[in-house]
Amino acid sequence: MAALRALWGGRGAVLGLWRRLGRWFYEVETTLEWGERLRRHRLRRCNAPRTLLRDAYGADAAAAIFTLSCGGGVRFQGQEGWLRGGGHLHPQILRQRHGPVVALDLSGCPLSYGGMDNLVSLSHLSHLDLSRCPHLDDWALSRLQALGGSLRVLALARCPRVTERGLATLHHLQELRHLDVTGIRVPSPGLVRILLEEALPQCHIVGLGDTGGGDMGTPPPDPPSPASSH
Template sequence: MAALGALRHCRAPGRLRPPHPTAGGGSSSSRSSSSRSSSSSSSGGGSSAGSSRAAAAATAAATAATTAATTAATLRLAALRGLRSWLCGAEEAAGWSARLQRYRLRLDSAYRGSVRELYGPDVAAAFFVLSCGGSARFQGRDEWLRPDARGGCGPELLRLRDLPVVAVDLSGSAVDYGGLDDLARLTQLQHLDLSGCRRVDDWSLARLHTLGASLRELSLAGCPRVTERGLAALHHLRRLRRLDVSDLPAVRHPGLTRILLEEMLPRCQVVGMDYADGLEPPPPPAARRPP
């Protein structure tokens, strides 16, 4: 009877309690899988964001480097352009200065023509020398007449019109062939200094033949345009006693030129050139073999 009661109790459907479904376990597994998926997605998103930031930083650095290089190149071109314009301006200014100086010399030459007619060739020559920044000395006077603060000459020049000019210093001036016309009219000029005159050339030296009867000292030191041909034209200066021909870069054979000058002007002391300048040393004598 007890067994039958137990059997009935087991078959009664109302008394049986089914176990809880495994939905809770499935939800937990799904939550774990979703958390894994979310973590994996978040980790993937973080890595992609980091790579994007690195690429953006690299792009920004490349852009900055390109901008800096472009700016440096632009500044360099601007500096070179400015330097070129400055050099062109300086060259143009130098050209204008030379043209203005030549124009001033022509005007002075025209003015000296009228001065020569009124006061004679010596006053006109002295006026030309002073206008070039040089100095002149008249006969019987120890002091040199020099230009005043404005670059001109004072009334003292007119008081010396009865005296001849015996010495002229035009060193470093812009005198050229045309400017020597006034000096060529001086009949008692004894000393002439043309050292450092960059425009004195061979034609200018040929213009000095009219001074052969009086000129005793002549300096041509540092005249870059003087060559052997111009020095050969000095044979007319028979009374020359001293000739300075030092530092003449256009003379190729200074030693031979000195020999030529001493043959042309035997009474003149030639200074500034050595016999050995421009000459090749003789070959050493051949060694003799012992007998």
């Protein structure tokens, strides 16, 4: 009897251990699920359209505030340097709000499809750096056609979700003069480069099999001077 009790006691301990492990794995799974939900919520909140700001201060000020809130940089027409830091009603934005935004640096920022709502109304934007944006995809890239009348410099280097399908939508950007697609993973990069060159004959393209050293990630040129801005 003592041996039988010892045997059942051992089995009970093992079953108890399995139950505790099961609860632990369930709690870890629940924690990871909530963490993913929180991450998606923060991403949506970060990329929410700044509709009230646009109505109150105009599209350029709203785009500037959105960019700063993402950790990026802004240049208004006539500015020499980048405006960075803080996503609130920066005093300099309020002073510049009647002038157009000509350059945005959103490199490495969590910009997604929804966040493009804050950019596509800009009529004087000539310089846009979207390099290393982890959430930028082909659908978001297709929305850049709204900037086709002004955009001259575009950087998409090392955006992991951009494919040849997104690059194909860039043919709308006929004013483009510099395009950096370094590190974009596409099949037959040389062919994709040729197609881009045919679609954008006046544009200097960096990346996608560029033998001139462009794959090292040449930074896009500075925005044009105020005199040459649209």
